[in-house]
Amino acid sequence: MIPTVALIADIVGSRNLADRSQAQDAMRAVFARADRRFPTEQPLWATVGDEFQARYRDLGSALGATALVHLVLPDGLDCRFGLGVGEATEIERGQGGGTIQDGTAWWRAREAIKTAHDLQDRGQPSVRTWLVAEDPALTAAVDAFLLQRDHTIARMKARERRLAAGLLEGRTQKELAQEERIAQSAVSQTLHRSGAIALAAGIELFSEVRSA
Numbered sequence: 001m002i003p004t005v006a007l008i009a010d011i012v013g014s015r016n017l018a019d020r021s022q023a024q025d026a027m028r029a030v031f032a033r034a035d036r037r038f039p040t041e042q043p044l045w046a047t048v049g050d051e052f053q054a055r056y057r058d059l060g061s062a063l064g065a066t067a068l069v070h071l072v073l074p075d076g077l078d079c080r081f082g083l084g085v086g087e088a089t090e091i092e093r094g095q096g097g098g099t100i101q102d103g104t105a106w107w108r109a110r111e112a113i114k115t116a117h118d119l120q121d122r123g124q125p126s127v128r129t130w131l132v133a134e135d136p137a138l139t140a141a142v143d144a145f146l147l148q149r150d151h152t153i154a155r156m157k158a159r160e161r162r163l164a165a166g167l168l169e170g171r172t173q174k175e176l177a178q179e180e181r182i183a184q185s186a187v188s189q190t191l192h193r194s195g196a197i198a199l200a201a202g203i204e205l206f207s208e209v210r211s212a
Helices: 020-037 059-072 104-121 136-155 158-168 173-180 184-194 196-206
Strands: 004-011 042-046 051-056 079-086 089-093 099-102 129-132
Touching: 004 020, 004 059, 004 104, 020 042, 020 051, 020 059, 051 059, 051 104, 059 079, 059 136, 059 158, 059 196, 079 104, 104 129, 129 136, 136 196, 158 173, 158 184, 158 196, 173 184, 184 196
Parallel strands: 079 129
Antiparallel strands: 004 051, 004 079, 042 051, 089 099
């Protein structure tokens, strides 16, 4: 069986949201936007409460999608991501299109999102994403990247996030300058200063790493 990258995402502080239904709709919309640039193997579906699941064919797509979602979530909405590399087996398909799945990819994704939550509670508030794979070297390399990636995104201001998102979506600096009504040189400076260029380069490197 070909390995896959399973994603478990949950909404942070969902019990405190004024409208949980609206928050879930926003999550679906944001993931649909990410899916246009980083296609899923199986699109996002809601499971229980504030939790969602999806699957990706490779690490680059999973890392790119979670970065883009993190960047474009609307104010007041935040989420965590657990990524697991392994096998996934469909056990049952529901009437609404969602499925019940099992396998090492899902076990590791569950472990990963729990670790992300634990790290936040232990004094690393910027952590939003974690990964677990069978290969400990791959796990360590990806998680080292994710620690820096999430910290970089957490420090970005609103315009820096918009520009970083546009970069990940493949828009040119000229297009971004027109959208923001600023000089192209200002876009370039902002992308470098905020860390967006390095973030995109890191995701591109991992896109060469297959799940296997």
